[in-house]
Amino acid sequence: MQLTRGTIAALLAGVTLIASAVPLKTDAAHSSVSAVFKQMNVPVESKFKSFNAQIDYDAAHPDKAAARVDIDTASFDIGEAEYNKEVAGKDWFNSAKYPKATFVSSGIKPVGAGKLSVSGKLSIKGKTQDVTFPINVKAEGGKQVFEGQLPIKRLAFNIGEGEWKDTSMVADEVVIKFRIAAGQ
Amino acid sequence: MQRYTTTAIVLHWLIAVLIIGAFTLGLVMTDIPGISPTKLKYFSWHKWAGVTVLVLATVRLLWRLKNRPPELPETMPAWQRGAAHGLHHLLYVLIFAVPISGYFYTLAAGFPVVYFGLFQLPVLIAKNPALAETLKPIHYWLNMIMAGLVGLHVLAALKHQFVDRDGTLGRMLPGRSI
Numbered sequence: 001m002q003l004t005r006g007t008i009a010a011l012l013a014g015v016t017l018i019a020s021a022v023p024l025k026t027d028a029a030h031s032s033v034s035a036v037f038k039q040m041n042v043p044v045e046s047k048f049k050s051f052n053a054q055i056d057y058d059a060a061h062p063d064k065a066a067a068r069v070d071i072d073t074a075s076f077d078i079g080e081a082e083y084n085k086e087v088a089g090k091d092w093f094n095s096a097k098y099p100k101a102t103f104v105s106s107g108i109k110p111v112g113a114g115k116l117s118v119s120g121k122l123s124i125k126g127k128t129q130d131v132t133f134p135i136n137v138k139a140e141g142g143k144q145v146f147e148g149q150l151p152i153k154r155l156a157f158n159i160g161e162g163e164w165k166d167t168s169m170v171a172d173e174v175v176i177k178f179r180i181a182a183g184q
Numbered sequence: 185m186q187r188y189t190t191t192a193i194v195l196h197w198l199i200a201v202l203i204i205g206a207f208t209l210g211l212v213m214t215d216i217p218g219i220s221p222t223k224l225k226y227f228s229w230h231k232w233a234g235v236t237v238l239v240l241a242t243v244r245l246l247w248r249l250k251n252r253p254p255e256l257p258e259t260m261p262a263w264q265r266g267a268a269h270g271l272h273h274l275l276y277v278l279i280f281a282v283p284i285s286g287y288f289y290t291l292a293a294g295f296p297v298v299y300f301g302l303f304q305l306p307v308l309i310a311k312n313p314a315l316a317e318t319l320k321p322i323h324y325w326l327n328m329i330m331a332g333l334v335g336l337h338v339l340a341a342l343k344h345q346f347v348d349r350d351g352t353l354g355r356m357l358p359g360r361s362i
Contacts, residue, residue: 040225041302042296044294044295045294079316083218085218163221169224
């Protein structure tokens with residue numbers, strides 16, 4: 001086969017396509033996943049210290065993107081060891097039985113400049129829900145930064161059982177906030 | 185004997201009750217292991233009481249600056265007058281320092297105060313776990329110092345009432361002077 005300009009271009013395009021199919025590497029130092037909840041009306045934001053995000057994303061083909069995020073539920077850090085232990089316990093995340101909370105995308109579509117609408121399945125503590133939420137995407141320091149918020153109801157996932165079902169103590173509404181920086 | 189103004193008396197006893205309540209709650213709540221709704225409730229009540237003390241202390245200080253307290257009994261020796269003034273000054277400092285240290289402690293720990301669960305009070309500093317660790321013993325020891333001084337304050341008042349019988353306590357008691 002003769003190497004014409006056309007075949008080289010086609011080869012290069014092929015290489016690019018292959019490259020775009022390779023998942024992005026998450027930059028853990030610049031990524032975070034946290035939950036914002038209200039305790040007796042006091043807004044508290046706490047981070048999950050350990051999670052893993054796999055994102056396939058090519059800015060040229062955002063509709064082909066896919067994402068999977070696994071969060072270690074025992075890594076939720078409220079700021080004090082004994083609180084963290086309680087939250088990893090049976091009534092809350094039950095991390096011994098359900099160590100991971102997972103989001104797997106089923107469809108991602110662009111809805112404007114730098115905006116995506118992401119649908120998928122969110123599984124926490126053995127319960128799965130279909131969710132759809134908006135995400136902002138921007139390029140920052142050679143990486144793609146995905147940012148967004150996903151409001152959920154904690155009781156739909158049995159988070160906070162027994163005496164913790166009382167929503168006057170801890171509100172049912174919880175917002176999962178995330179910022180994931182990823183690049184080649 | 186001349187008495188304190190009604191405003192001063194009301195403020196004194198309101199603050200006294202709130203401080204004893206918040207102090208007791210503080211000891212009880214930090215003694216509950218782990219977390220439970222009861223513990224979280226106590227924490228909130230403790231903070232609301234502390235903020236209320238701070239507000240009332242401000243009103244009280246302003247009132248005190250405009251209203252001279254009644255004279256001490258003439259029979260009181262100079263060293264006792266000095267000790268009384270010194271102790272009162274320290275208590276004035278502590279009714280501010282204790283709630284302020286607690287307020288910044290909870291802010292540093294990332295838990296702003298929502299007064300009576302109704303409205304959020306100013307978040308003056310960002311969450312800072314290292315600062316929270318520093319403020320925790322400060323808040324605790326300021327409280328313990330205050331508890332000790334309140335103990336002295338009460339003992340002195342009782343001594344005036346039952347040993348000296350000089351009517352000092354009556355100046356701060358509600359109702360007719362004794």
